[in-house]
Amino acid sequence: MELDIIFNKSCENMSELPDKSVNLMVTSPPYNIGIDYGNKHVNGKVVGSKGVKYSDSLPEEDYRKMLKKVIDETRRVLTDNGQIWFNIKNRYDGKQVIPPFWVMDLFEGMYLKNLIIWNYDWGGSTNKRFAPRYEYFFFYTKHKDEYTFNLDEVKIPALNYRPDRYKSQLKNPSDVWRMALVSGNEIERTNHPAQYPEELIERIILTGTNEGEIVLDPFMGSGTTAVVAKQLNRHYVGYEIMKDYIEMANKRIEKNSNNKILNLFGHEA
Ligand SMILES: C[S@@+](CC[C@H](N)C(=O)[O-])C[C@H]1O[C@@H](n2cnc3c(N)ncnc32)[C@H](O)[C@@H]1O
Numbered sequence: 111m112e113l114d115i116i117f118n119k120s121c122e123n124m125s126e127l128p129d130k131s132v133n134l135m136v137t138s139p140p141y142n143i144g145i146d147y148g149n150k151h152v153n154g155k156v157v158g159s160k161g162v163k164y165s166d167s168l169p170e171e172d173y174r175k176m177l178k179k180v181i182d183e184t185r186r187v188l189t190d191n192g193q194i195w196f197n198i199k200n201r202y203d204g205k206q207v208i209p210p211f212w213v214m215d216l217f218e219g220m221y222l223k224n225l226i227i228w229n230y231d232w233g234g235s236t237n238k239r240f241a242p243r244y245e246y247f248f249f250y251t252k253h254k255d256e257y258t259f260n261l262d263e264v265k266i267p268a269l270n271y272r273p274d275r276y277k278s279q280l281k282n283p284s285d286v287w288r289m290a291l292v293s294g295n296e297i298e299r300t301n302h303p304a305q306y307p308e309e310l311i312e313r314i315i316l317t318g319t320n321e322g323e324i325v326l327d328p329f330m331g332s333g334t335t336a337v338v339a340k341q342l343n344r345h346y347v348g349y350e351i352m353k354d355y356i357e358m359a360n361k362r363i364e365k366n367s368n369n370k371i372l373n374l375f376g377h378e379a
Contacts, residue, residue: 113324113345116336116356121328121349122179127187132347133258133323135184136314136335138197138306142173174212180328181216187326191256194220195314197228197306199245210246217250223257224249227286228310247287247314263316283313300358302332311338319344333359337366 111131168176184194194217198210214222226247235241251257265280292299292307299305311334315325321343327335330348336359339346350356 111347113347114336114340116330116333116346116348116350116359118351118353118356119349120351121183122176124183124187124328124349127326127347129186130189130192131324132184132187132192132326133189134193134195134315134318135188135326135328136195136197136311137327137329138304138331139177139180139329141199141201141304142168142170177213178216184326184328185220185252188252190253191258192252193223193257193318194248194250195318196248196250197245198248200242202242207242213248217248220250220252221254222248223251224285229286229288230291232291258318258320260317260320264313287313298334300332300362302355302358305332306334308334308338311335312342315339315342315344330359331355333362336363341366 111128112126117126181194181196188194196213196217198213200210201208224247226249227244228247229244231243233241233243261282264283265278266283268276268279268281271279287310289307289310292305298308315335315338319325322345324345324347325335325339327346327348330336330350332355333348336346336348340363348359350359
């Protein structure tokens with residue numbers, strides 16, 4: 111199996127990956143909310159780009175079918191003690207909020223270990239409802255209790271630490287993660303419209319895998335998962351339909367491969 115590669119094709123079929131070959135999958139699929147993933151527009155119509163054209167406004171049924179194929183494939187390639195971290199957020203259809211809990215059907219037979227709330231500070235403004243400022247990570251395992259969970263690797267300082275009460279100055283980070291989106295002036299920022307912050311993926315990969323293991327991101331985008339996997343001495347495999355993004359990701363991976371120090375309280379890999 112080829113490692114440390116992003117395949118330029120749709121992840122609905124991952125025939126490049128053998129059964130039970132991947133330890134952890136983390137991904138942020140397209141949200142189907144009309145984001146422009148590099149397509150060119152002429153008179154308001156999508157006319158394609160250098161890579162394969164992708165529309166982020168699929169009919170709802172097609173969108174769900176596409177995600178089902180991807181999760182079925184992921185299940186096939188995941189080791190028996192493997193895990194999935196699936197990022198998605200609420201949508202607003204112009205009238206009301208549509209929560210994404212229908213995705214739970216895709217993971218039937220797996221075990222939901224956490225529903226993480228990822229909270230950040232900025233985004234679109236709203237006048238007649240509170241501004242949406244969080245997304246979800248659904249954390250599923252294939253086995254009910256045999257899975258990697260390196261809690262000590264990701265503990266955070268306990269602000270209310272009292273030596274008379276607590277054994278450690280570090281604590282479990284909980285299921286609410288407050289981490290900033292990547293802002294325009296940060297070094298890690300690319301021009302991908304939906305880039306993950308590296309510290310978010312760092313926490314997930316450190317918790318759910320050990321060195322030398324394999325991380326899959328079926329919707330690789332600007333390559334954040336790959337960059338962080340390499341920095342933490344893990345392998346990555348991924349898929350991305352837009353060729354331009356793969357070029358961007360490969361450049362980013364090359365540039366960062368010697369940089370072992372990441373954001374999360376200066377943890378050194
Ligand atoms: C939400 S973005 C992922 C962003 C990524 N987490 C990052 O940090 O840059 C989703 C990506 O999936 C790609 N994509 C959409 N449909 C795909 C498919 N069927 N197979 C592979 N990639 C796809 C889009 O081009 C887009 O770059």
